[in-house]
Amino acid sequence: MTEAILDRLGRLGRFFWSGWAGLAGLSLLAALWQAGHEAYGDFILPAPAATLRAAWDLLAEPKHWDIALATIRRAMQGFALAAALGTATGLAAGYSPATMRIARPLLTILIGVPPIAWIVLAMIWFGSTDGTIATTVVVAAAPVVFVGAAEGAATRDRSLDDMARVFGASALFRLRSIGLRHVAAHLFPALALALGSAIKVAVMAELLANTGGIGGALASARANLDIAAALAWVLLAVGALIMLEYGVLHPIRAEFERWREAARPWGVKR
């Protein structure tokens, strides 16, 4: 028991420790940004420190929290729907080649239509509501999840399936104990990608559909030529994505993929 807790603490510690490397990468970006600021001046590109301060000031006001949370809520609605839809159809396609053949061209069309067009259509269908944003997000994010799930299901290890059948496992038990575990390895990168595009598309749709949220705030910053505020809102949107990805998605993934950790050679992990 204590061993399990220690193991968990150790992995948690390593997870946080790996944050330093991420921080180093971000600092590099900040340095470039600072150089740009010094070359072009405050109006074109405010300093990173000033932007950080502006973002902090934004967060000090409760009404700005509501704006940010509105965007996150819409993005998560769309993401949850896209994840459920993409996983279900992806599994079906991965297990049944006929479904795959039917789904492929639909997927091409879905990917081929630009998100802007979907926003226009969704605005006509749903007006300036959450539905418009969520629909656009689903259309943008579901294909990625679908491909991940389908690829995972199609490349599953059939010899393990046979092994389970020999020992009398039902189809459902095989799906649960073998199929889904294998799909998960392909699904998580797809989900991370879908999550990122969910937030990006949500902000863009808000801006175009004029439905408030971070996109709405960006629109008014543009109208006022307030570069500092615009950058601050971008910073907040990215911050929300980082929180969701590293706070929710990665811990779940780490739980599923503990065996990969064990398979790595001794020494530097991740």
Add this chain to the structure above:
Amino acid sequence: MNALTLRAVGHAFFGRTVLDGIDLAVATGEIVALVGPSGCGKSTLVHIAAGLVEPSRGQVARGYRQHGMVFQEPRLLPWAKARDNIAYPLRISGPRRAERRRLAEAAAERVAFAAEDLDKYPAELSGGMRQRVAIARALVGEPDFLYFDEPFTALDVALKRRMQDLVIEAARKARFAALFVTHDLAEAARIAHRIAVLDAGGRGIAGFRALPGAPGERDARLLFDLVQHFEHADALFRHIHDVDERRIA
């Protein structure tokens, strides 16, 4: 009542017949080694007998209660620890968690798998240890019939002997019947009560040879003489080392 009876079993992949007219019976508690040249359909036959492949013709009558199988590769779940891999068949048949744990540990002990390695993942185990886990997994449900599909081909000579001893020992204790596919006559002579030779083209069983004594009681001299006799004096085994590359795929 035989543990396993195959009657006029035949099979074809995409219209190409690979097996035809196979009649084979395994008595209760008997270990039959199935030998034949590479690509003659031994594996397919075992998969048919175990119910993994539906035969195109003929019948399979299973008189045993439950079977287990050891494959050529260990076929372990890479994301599960050795303990959970061994216990996998129990998750299907349903004892409780604590009971599964106890049975898995007992099965690991029977194949001399160290208890401290039970919490390792397959990637952390050597080839021999993985195959031990696979044997323990086959034994854990107390089956009365076991299928072996060339299980030790990838192991070195010393390890192979050790694994064969494990199987002989387990068979003596648990008294299961088995169909053991191999292309190694020495292995067949050590492990089996009887050898069945599959026809090189998969057209029926070419013949049977009963082995003297019981598995595990034959000494090295006797085994050597048996294999020499089979290879050089017995016409039944003439094609055993033929390799037709086109048929292996």
